[in-house]
Amino acid sequence: PGAARKAVVVHSGARDGYQVARALEEAGLLEALVTDLYWPADRPWAGALARLLPAALGRALGARSEPRVPSHKVRTLPLLGSLVFALDRLPARIPFAARRGATRRADAALGTRAGRLARQTGAGLLSYSYYGYQAFSASGAPGMLFQLHPHPASVRRILRQELSDHPEAAASLEQEWELALPEPDFRRLVEETRMASRFLVASSFTRQTLIDNGTPADAITVVPYGVDCTRFRPASEPRAAAANRGGPLRLLFVGRINQRKGIGYLLAAVRRFPPSAVHLTVCGRVVDGLELFRGLGEQVTVRPSVSEPELLRCYGEAELFLLPSVAEGFGQVLLEAMACGLPVVGTTATAAPDLIVDGREGFVLEPRSSDALAGAIEWALAHRGELREMGRAARARAESLTWARFREGVVAAVRPFLAEPSPPGDRTGLGSGSGCEVDTVEVGGHV
Secondary structure (H helix, E strand, C coil): CCCCCCEEEECCCCHHHHHHHHHHHHCCCEEEEEECCCCCCCCHHHHHHHHHCCHHHHHHHHCCCCCCCCHHHEEECHHHHHHHHHHHHCCCCCCHHHHHHHHHHHHHHHHHHHHHHHHHHCCEEEEECCCHHHHHHHHCCCCEEECCCCCHHHHHHHHHHHHHHCHHHHHHHCCCHHHHCCHHHHHHHHHHHHHCCEEEECCHHHHHHHHHCCCCHHHEEECCCCCCCCCCCCCHHHHHHHHHCCCCEEEEEECCECHHHCHHHHHHHHCCCCCCCEEEEEECCECCCHHHHCCCHHHEEEECCCCHHHHHHHHHHCCEEEECCCCCCCCHHHHHHHHCCCCEEEECCCCHHHHCCECCCEEEECCCCHHHHHHHHHHHHHCHHHHHHHHHHHHHHHHHCCHHHHHHHHHHHHHHHHHCCCCCCCCCCCCCCCCCCHHHHCCCCCC
């Protein structure tokens, strides 16, 4: 028998810390990683150059590297990648449409390059979502799709409902990709889910949205992400001391401060308690505006930009972590909080059901309910001793959710796909004028 077929992986940025490419490389299954920018830390000149760069730029470029993915296996688009990299760091006054257009051009170019490379080498194609339409079209064969976020049609329905119920949050909701993309781009985003033969997802929620929109259940593998339990670890003394003093229950939210993350529901829940009972710390970039916090005074501390040491301190000082997202592909902050010994409150629209048992390491609630959030907070206020036990259980659970386990799951999911013969010609079922009509995008079960 010949050598096993290898895989071309495509995504932009340091997605998932390059864990997928690393997993395949360690298993001898990586043909190439196609990405926008990659810092070749394994080249002798890279270290010398990094020392000459401003510290912040050096750190940012250093994050675009993984020692176990050799740079000779990485294909980049440096010009387009540099443009998107710069736009991400320029002031917010850069028009959203300009940033969106540059990102979509870079995504299309990455997908096309990856697809052509897979076709030339006979490799299998593992595309992250957003690159799949161009990648699968260029390869001429179905590939494997890592669906990062829930199915775009499901997310669009959820966000449209949020927009109807909370027009005050329109500024951020209308910039969510599923609402902001021009319709042809959105149709391609939906179409890529129809072009793949196998799927990798990080949560059961994402899996269900794919099924709701016509994907065969047996084509989808769920592999939850991992967490570094040496980087994120408990700092229990401040938390225990605060609880023993009888001070307010210390709540923590980490993430973009917008309605997709459910921030409005969380603030509505917090308003039901006096400042002497509950204090909320919010870490993340404010997208929906500071008027969200009007009337909460000192009951809420907003920290729009925190360093990693400051973030770890926030995790250490909190007693309960809450992520009430309405549509989330995973929610990595849930795992970070658990690793820091925090019980977590998540929704069924996140990875919470994959990570915890309701009532043991935290609580799994239905999304879009300030009543449910208030109920969880009220329970925590009355059971602070049990809350600390929950935190210890959360840490123990996080210790089993390692990145090594994630990589093993990725390899186990990808091997059967690579064992399939590489089909010649165009098997995607797409012609040059292909694409689904607008009304077909909205077909599917409700989430």
